Structure formats: C-alpha cells, structure tokens
Amino acid sequence: MTNLISIKNLSFRPTPYPVEKPDILQSINLEIEDGAFIAIIGRNGSGKTTFLKHINGLLAPTGGKVEVAGLDTSKLENLPELRSLVGMVFQNPADQIVASTVEEDIAFGLENLNLPSKEIQERVYEQLEKADLLDEAKRPPHLLSGGQVQRLALAGVLARQPKIILFDEPTSMLDPLTRDAFLDRICKLHRAGMTILYITHHMEEAILADKIVVIDQGRIFLSGEPEEIFNQEKLLHEIGLDIPEAAKYSQSFRDLGFSIPDNVYTSEALLAVLPEYQGEKQYNKLKSPNGRSRKILIDMENVHYTYLAGSPLAKKALQGADLKVHQGVIQGLAGTNGSGKSTLLQHINGILRPSEGKVRVGSFAVDDPDTSLQEIVKNVGLVFQNPETQFFESFVGDEIAFGPKQFEMDNIRDRVKNAMTLVGLDFEEYKGRRLETLSGGEKRKVALASTLILDQEILLFDEPTAGMDPKSRNELLALFKELQRQGKTILIASHRLDESAEITQAFTIMKSGRVVRTEATHDLLFNNQLIRDAGLSVPLIIQIVQRLRQNGWPIEECECLGIDHLINAMKEWV
Structure with missing residues (x-):
C-alpha cells in the first residue's frame, strides 16, 4: 500500500504562547497508508486533538511538514482540495452543526462544493437513511x-465522500447500544477502504484499529499493533494510560494461579476461558449488604416536562418520572441517549421547573415558582454534560472563582487552589490558561472544580468521566467516594454502569422519560433483563461473576461488584 499521509518532524507552537513552555507538538514523524485504521491514545492535554487538526489543515505546522495525498497542508491554495479529501467528526459534534434543520446541515457542505441540486438531494437522502434520521429531517439539530x-x-462528513475521516473521541457521550452501532459503522467504512484516524480514551475501542499511536507530552511515545502496545502495560501506566478491561481481569486470574491465555483483550474472549470450579459445589445463602435507613433528600413525584410545549416541535422529555435519593448516598442514574437523564438532573437544581408533578429537594419545593433559584443553587451543584455550556469567563482561574464571587465568599484564591488540586489541575500551570486552549478532559476538570468550590450539600454530575483519560477517570471516582465520606449526596448520570458499580449504593434506570426502577446497586446490576430492556450493557465484571457461578463457583453476587472483591471471594474456594 502507498502512504496517503506523510508527517515529518511536525512541531506546533500557538501564538501567543509562554516562552518557557515546550511546543504542544514536538518532532512527530509518522507515515499512514491508504486504507489504514489508526487509533490515537494519550492523556488529556497530550496533544492528540492538535495533532489531528494538522491533517485537515485546521492548524498549520510551525515546524516540519504534513502532506496528505501529496498536498502540503500548510499551503492555503491546497485547502479546498484537502477539505474534500479529509472529513472530521469533532469531540463535541454539536460544534460542527451549522444549519437550522437536520437535512439542511447535511446539505451544507455539498452546497459549498457547488454540486448539482439533484445530486445534493440524493446524497442527503442516502445519508439520512443510513444514519436513521429520515424522521428527523425537518427537526432543528439542537432538539436531537x-x-x-x-x-x-x-452523515454531514460522509455526504462529501472523503477518503479520510478523523474522529475525536466520537463515542464519549453515547450510550452502549448507540456506541456499538457507531463503532460498527466505522469498521464498515474501514473495510470499504476508508482511511480512519480515531482518538479515544477507551482501550476497548483502540483494539479495533490496525495500529495504535500513543502520544505523550506532544511526542509519539509508542507506536505499533494493538497487541504490541497493550503488552507494555508498565509503560502505559507510567503515562496515565491503561490496558483493556478484559486484559486487566485476565491478569488478576493469572495471579490467582489460573491458566488464562495471553493476549485476551475482549470480553467475549475472557468469558470463554474462565476457570471451572473443581471443589465441592456449596453455596451460602445469597444475601444483600445491610444499610441503615437514611432520610430522603430528593423526592420527585410524577414529573412531566415538554420542550417547546405547544409548538409543532414539542418533545416530551419527562413523562411521569418518580425518583427518591437518600441523604449521604452515591446514586447512579442510567439510560440511553434521550431517556431524560439530563432533563431530570436540571429539575433537581431548579434550572427547569416541571409542567406537572412535584420536586422537593431538602427543604425546597422546587416545583413552586416562588422558590428562589439562588437558594436552590447554594445547596445543589450541577456539572453539565458539555462543560463549555457552563463557562462564563475566559481564564481557568477566573472561571473557577466565578461562583464564589457571586455568593460573596471569602478566601477565594485559596478556595480556587484547593478546588483545582481536588480535580488534578496544577494551580500555577493552569490558573492563567485560556479555556479554549484546554483539551476536552481538562475543560471537564475545570467544570468540576467550578462546582466543588461552592461546597454544596447535593452534587449532580452528568456524564462526568466523558473525555477523561484512564488515570483521570480513576482519580475522579476516588474523589466521589471522598466527597461521600464528607457527607455529600451525589447523583451521577452515566452510560457506563461498570464505572459506577463499585462506588454507588443505589441505581436508577430511565427509559423514554420515565424511571423504570430504582434499587440497591448490587440487586439492579445483576438484573440482566432489566438492563438490556433499557438499552444498556451489562458490566463486564457482572458478566464474569455470572459465568463463574455457571461454572460452579460458590461465590456471592452481592460481594463481587469489583475485580478485587471478586478475587478475594474466589480465594476462599481455591
């Protein structure tokens, strides 16, 4: 195969930029063949997105050279042809939606190519059909x-029929079924000959690629086939990355003395080789952990809400939702895209008021329009799904200080420093950074700090780990447990049941604007039918426990919501 993309000694330094700081990209050399599928992984702020933007000419090198199909990306006269060759799906796809309806947005790029009207209509219809958006063709994109x-x-990218597509963490906000369908479509594009460059923080997605490029501090740290990269676990851990979940669990079983093959990277492969129990098959009575009764802090009854009510574009978001959250717990909230999770959270802190039903949070009747929003916000913090939507300032330090200034708090500088330390942002390095220069994961950390600084009793998080690298995700989950120890009540909306399994005490499942069920985490996560009916995926650790029980292991389900708990339970029977 011939090289389609050639990168030689690429370096990049924005203007203006502090003299003492190193280049964002440094001496990158890479050759990419036509039809390749390249996964790009690295810590938040390592330079991944900056690297990708050099391939379609959104950024020009300050050193070195990038050529795509022989076109120098730094030359302005090459940009029109370059943009027809290279499409890009951004980290936040809403950033690239420009038209007032779905069909007009797909047509926008084609109109700029001056294609005949008939061909535009045919391409738009084709992409609407493939994207399952025919019924939404006339709807405004912001209602999707x-x-x-x-x-x-x-769809807007594919309509232009590019040779190369760049993806920047495209599945970070998707529910499991939508994510699987999206990945399946990307793999089909690759099999059809499309060249794919794909940034991800999910190692399970990186396995799908032909080759993985690891970027750290603006340089290529490792490069090779997935098996070659993931065999270097120690090196990956040194730069804050991880290996696929199935590979980690495989190693835990090997450490326990079981013969698990090397290079087990997928859940299917691991489940197929789990050990049979060789001892006496004896089960203790299945029990659930006991917990003391706590008072109800959040109480929602029969809550309804419709966006654009009374208009032709009206969309019911909540349809009789009921929710109870007890004081001092961490509770998960899961459901597919569009199930109503974000709308529900925004009713708890008063941003939205129900059209019908009751919402009581602590001593506040949130459904009462006379209840002060400011008083609610003093007690209830919300970190949005897209952190940019809650930014008010231009610089990191000012943004985190914004809330305390509104509430006339004292010692603001110390509060900002402490909040930044909590989320892993160095105060001196980041306080003066402009928000638009941050990576997606770094912006999310700023949004978290901006909420934590207010020290509210109730904390609501909407997909808090989306766009975070493995180390940052683990640190955030540990922070949630620490906040609970401090007496906070936490509600976390997330598609990833596996992340929430070990830190939550209760779980709520939503579907079509309704709460389907709220149960103790250990009961709900072992209910495969309920989870699948809600369009979600059963966490791998749950699948492992269930398969081991099928293989005769006398282990208790409720004791095994994490790999460490599972291994300890198995040690009793080895």
Whole structure:
C-alpha cells in the first residue's frame, strides 16, 4: 500500500504562547497508508486533538511538514482540495452543526462544493437513511439526542465522500447500544477502504484499529499493533494510560494461579476461558449488604416536562418520572441517549421547573415558582454534560472563582487552589490558561472544580468521566467516594454502569422519560433483563461473576461488584 499521509518532524507552537513552555507538538514523524485504521491514545492535554487538526489543515505546522495525498497542508491554495479529501467528526459534534434543520446541515457542505441540486438531494437522502434520521429531517439539530447529533455529524462528513475521516473521541457521550452501532459503522467504512484516524480514551475501542499511536507530552511515545502496545502495560501506566478491561481481569486470574491465555483483550474472549470450579459445589445463602435507613433528600413525584410545549416541535422529555435519593448516598442514574437523564438532573437544581408533578429537594419545593433559584443553587451543584455550556469567563482561574464571587465568599484564591488540586489541575500551570486552549478532559476538570468550590450539600454530575483519560477517570471516582465520606449526596448520570458499580449504593434506570426502577446497586446490576430492556450493557465484571457461578463457583453476587472483591471471594474456594 502507498502512504496517503506523510508527517515529518511536525512541531506546533500557538501564538501567543509562554516562552518557557515546550511546543504542544514536538518532532512527530509518522507515515499512514491508504486504507489504514489508526487509533490515537494519550492523556488529556497530550496533544492528540492538535495533532489531528494538522491533517485537515485546521492548524498549520510551525515546524516540519504534513502532506496528505501529496498536498502540503500548510499551503492555503491546497485547502479546498484537502477539505474534500479529509472529513472530521469533532469531540463535541454539536460544534460542527451549522444549519437550522437536520437535512439542511447535511446539505451544507455539498452546497459549498457547488454540486448539482439533484445530486445534493440524493446524497442527503442516502445519508439520512443510513444514519436513521429520515424522521428527523425537518427537526432543528439542537432538539436531537446526543447519539442523533453524533450520527448527524458523521452523515454531514460522509455526504462529501472523503477518503479520510478523523474522529475525536466520537463515542464519549453515547450510550452502549448507540456506541456499538457507531463503532460498527466505522469498521464498515474501514473495510470499504476508508482511511480512519480515531482518538479515544477507551482501550476497548483502540483494539479495533490496525495500529495504535500513543502520544505523550506532544511526542509519539509508542507506536505499533494493538497487541504490541497493550503488552507494555508498565509503560502505559507510567503515562496515565491503561490496558483493556478484559486484559486487566485476565491478569488478576493469572495471579490467582489460573491458566488464562495471553493476549485476551475482549470480553467475549475472557468469558470463554474462565476457570471451572473443581471443589465441592456449596453455596451460602445469597444475601444483600445491610444499610441503615437514611432520610430522603430528593423526592420527585410524577414529573412531566415538554420542550417547546405547544409548538409543532414539542418533545416530551419527562413523562411521569418518580425518583427518591437518600441523604449521604452515591446514586447512579442510567439510560440511553434521550431517556431524560439530563432533563431530570436540571429539575433537581431548579434550572427547569416541571409542567406537572412535584420536586422537593431538602427543604425546597422546587416545583413552586416562588422558590428562589439562588437558594436552590447554594445547596445543589450541577456539572453539565458539555462543560463549555457552563463557562462564563475566559481564564481557568477566573472561571473557577466565578461562583464564589457571586455568593460573596471569602478566601477565594485559596478556595480556587484547593478546588483545582481536588480535580488534578496544577494551580500555577493552569490558573492563567485560556479555556479554549484546554483539551476536552481538562475543560471537564475545570467544570468540576467550578462546582466543588461552592461546597454544596447535593452534587449532580452528568456524564462526568466523558473525555477523561484512564488515570483521570480513576482519580475522579476516588474523589466521589471522598466527597461521600464528607457527607455529600451525589447523583451521577452515566452510560457506563461498570464505572459506577463499585462506588454507588443505589441505581436508577430511565427509559423514554420515565424511571423504570430504582434499587440497591448490587440487586439492579445483576438484573440482566432489566438492563438490556433499557438499552444498556451489562458490566463486564457482572458478566464474569455470572459465568463463574455457571461454572460452579460458590461465590456471592452481592460481594463481587469489583475485580478485587471478586478475587478475594474466589480465594476462599481455591
């Protein structure tokens, strides 16, 4: 195969930029063949997105050279042809939606190519059909779910028939079924000959690629086939990355003395080789952990809400939702894109008021329009799904200080420093950074710090780990547990049941604007039918426990919501 993309000694330094800081990209050399599928992984702020933007000419090198199909990306006269060759799906796909309806947005790029009207209509219809958006063709994009917006962004790119597509963490906001469908479509594009460059923080997605490029501090740290990269676990851990979940669990079983093959990277492969129990098959009575009764802090009854009520574009978001959250717990909230999770959270802190039903949070009747929003916000913090939507300032330090200034708090500098330390942002390095220069994961950390600084009793998080690298995700989950120890009540909306399994005490499942069920985490996560009916995926650790029990292991389900708990339970029977 011939090289389609050639990168030689690429370096990049924005203007203006502090003299003492190193280049964002440094001496990158890479050759990419036509039809390749390249996964790009690295810590938040390592330079991944900056690297990708050099391939379609959104950024020009300050040193070195990038050529795509022989075109120098730094030359302005090459940009029109370059943009027809290279499409890009951004980290936040809503950023690239420009038209007032779905079909107009797909047509926008084609109109700029001056294609005949008939051909534009044919391409638009084809992409609407492939993206399952025919019924949404006349709707405004901002009324679509996160998964639909992602499909729309890809449809707009594919309509232009590029040779190369760049993806910047495209599945970070997608529910499991939508994510699987999206990945399946990307793999089909690759099999059809499309060249794919794909940034991800999910190692399970990186396995799909032909080759993985690891970027750290603006340089290529490792490069090779997935098996070659993931065999270097120690090196990956040194730069804050990880290996696929199935590979980690495989190693835990090997450490326990079981013969698990090397290079087990997928859940299917691991489940197929789990050990049979060789001892006496004896089960203790299945029990659930006991917990003391706590008072109800959040109480929602029969809550209804419709966006654009009374208009032709009206969309019911909540349809009789009921929710109870007890004081001092961490509770998970899961559902597919468009199930109503974000709308529900925004009713708890008063941003939205129900059209019908009751919402009581602590001593506040949130459904009462006379209840002060400011008083609610003093007690209830919300970190949005897209952190940019809650920014008010231009610089990191000012943004985190914004809330305390509104509430006339004292010692603001110390509060900002402490909040930044909590989320892993160095005060001196980041306080003066402009928000637009941050990576997606770094912006999310700023949004978290901006909420934590207010020290509210109730904390609501909407997809808090989306766009975070493995180390940052683990640190955030540990922070949630520490906040609970401090007495906070936490509600976390997330598609990833596996992340929430070990830190939550209760879980709520939503579907079509309704709460389907709220149960103790250990009971709900082992209910495969309920989870699948809600369009979600059963966490791998749960699948492992269930398969081991099928293999005769006398282990208790409720004791095994994490790999460490599972291994300890198995040690009793080895």
